[in-house]
Amino acid sequence: MTPNSIVINAREISREKPPYIIAEVSANHNGSIIRAKETILAARNAGVDAVKIQTYTPDTMTIDVQKSDFLIEDGLWKGRSLYDLYSEAYTPFEWHKELFAYANEIGVTLFSSPFDETAVDLLDSLDVPAFKIASFEVVDLPLIKYIAKKGKPILMSTGMASSDEIGEALEAAKSVGNNNILLFHCISSYPAPLSEANLNMIPLLQKEFKIQVGLSDHTVGNLASVLATSIGATAIEKHFTIDRSDGGVDSSFSLEPNEMKALVNATKEAFQALGPQSFSRATAEDGNKVFRRSLYFVEDVNEGDVITKESVRRIRPGFGLAAKYYDHVIGSTCLMPAKRGDRVTVQHFNKGGTK
Template identity: 30%
Template sequence: MNRTLIIAEAGVNHNGDINLAKKLIDVAAEAGADYVKFQTFKAAKLVSVEAKKADYQNKNTTNSTENQLQMLQKLELSEKQHYELMSYCCEKKIKFLSTAFDLDSLEFLKKLGLKLFKIPSGELTNLPYLERIAELAEEIIISTGMSNMEEIEETIAVLRGKTSAKISVLHCNTEYPTPFGDVNLLAMKTLKDHFGVSIGYSDHTVGIEVPIAAVALGAEIIEKHFTLDKTMEGPDHAASIEPHELTDMMRAIRNIESALGSSVKRPSESELHNIAIARKSIHLSRAKLSGSQIKEDDLEMLRPGDGISPMKFRNILGLKCKFDLPKGHKLSFNDLDK
């Protein structure tokens, strides 16, 4: 049984508050996630002053006059805060992860000791970024929101040209929240078949159904945004799940992993005792004398199933009874003779 890697995406849902960030770590650890992931960036190196906020960002923030740069500046984590959060993750026994959005942030995450690097959907076509992450990472996860197969193929080619690091690819849609009709979850399997990589799913839908379905379809990695409260102000809160939903998602995914089992079709240990109870055996529908021949209308199929299987029905027609046998008798081959 494969164990799905679960990344609880805190992202920028800390709203720039270190104490809120620690509460998010608490929630992720208590839910049993493998990683809690933040975002590392210097807003001035990520967006220009002309960059407008996305529609979902405008909808979920109250300041309609600020641009994307101004919004993101309030969501930066300092280097000191990164160290503090890493230490707190160690204390809570959950792995720390962060996505870098610029070259300087990549260098800083390497300085922090990160070996696993996550490429966000927006950087998938950023050649200098891809080349540097290939030089730094020992393992790479790529989100593929907004991309087509040719773009993903080009990205993977760049990475493989510079690194032998393991590459995993996450199917993703970057609309917050993603309409269910736009998820296209089956594309995840296309990625696996085409690129021969580990696959997963980064989810931005409302609720927990789609990531659970992704695991049933073979996702090895699930990434899901979470928050303390969906009604908080901030660009990503509304499309995130709350603590109880994260716990429910974790439980459901682990149950699905267990339920997937193997590809072998056979009775499970838990149901073996039901075979005799639920199946039938061949019984006599009337009393038979010793030496009389078994005919079709002498037989009926009744539970329990610990006698001669009805699948042997044709095999016993024409055989003779060795003894006088009463109506309702459960036949055995010891009762019969040629």
């Protein structure tokens, strides 16, 4: 494994591997455990590495009051109370054991975002392989410490967070001995405008915190995720639904199965296109070396003749002496006869060869 790599269920997440693709189910089960299972299966069939759910109840998130503080003023859920929204969106605790067993049965990794300590304990009892910390919870340092003490990998979104807040969240986890963390650049807008995706944050976060960085992508479409892969994102999270037309809290900015499959393929191709950071040339170029210029005799030359610009040219193909030796050859005495179309070699002008 490479330095700073993270392993979830034997899958390495690092700059040496294609990005780890996570399908976020969120509320797209639409209140049905059957649909939740169908969504997990559809995500697996689309080729994702993992599926993520969210673990909370309305009462662990907020309280049921209609005061203005608890009403959503704008955006996708404008006019709804927090309690009403979470009552529609939550994944019941009693589903979790069955969902984790089902994911294990069909061979896909399932983990979750817990939103309070009871959720953490439930997930830990189900041997969850990793925890996700949602953007809104990145400032809940007591919760982060509680999660970190479980010793599992932590995937942490950074939407809305300042540099100081990200640093404090990382320090909270590290203070209890958990350094197994991957940050997600995230714009906490639903959906997020592509023009505000600010993907340059990915290399900035990598540099600032010396840590792996992925993208939790709330934009519509796959462009942001593919571009993020091209600048070093090691994980991609996208909301996922079986069918947007069925509605649901998060459906409008979620990918459907064919779109998720396209994302998996496109990010793999983007990763492959990056290649190694070295000056070694691609093997695909080998056959085209013939089209480089090199030195050839363009007229017959006898032993003892002076090699001139008229007798030697820099032309294609590239099998002759490298063109950089042209000035060494011109004006030298030819040491062996040559015919028009012969390659120029070091033996034609220099008994000791070139250096």
